[in-house]
Amino acid sequence: MKARVHVMLKDGVLDPQGEAVRHALGTLGFEGVEGVRQGKVIELDLAESDAGKAKEAVTEMCEKLLANTVIESYSVELV
Structure with a gap:
């Protein structure tokens, strides 16, 4: 199973x-762009086949390492 994390x-x-x-x-001549927010996408290949357990594990990974939850938000998508 694959997981995609957007931070x-x-x-x-x-x-x-x-x-x-x-x-x-x-x-470069692209007028009208009033704001840009840059983030990152992290793709994980997981051995887990249960979607609920996979999402729970990836959420824990985000809380501990993949995102700085003080200044960053994240979303987890299973693909």
Whole structure:
């Protein structure tokens, strides 16, 4: 089973990479982009075949390592 984790900075947390991308897009002539938030996607190949157990395990991974829950939010998707 595969799991996909989407990690993004929480609203209100400064995103300097997103701001750099927004600025670069404007420099390249892409007007009208008012904001950019940059995140990451983590794909995991899991041996677990039970969807409930897999989601529970990946959530625990996120809480302990994959996301900094103080400043980041995450979502888990089983694919």
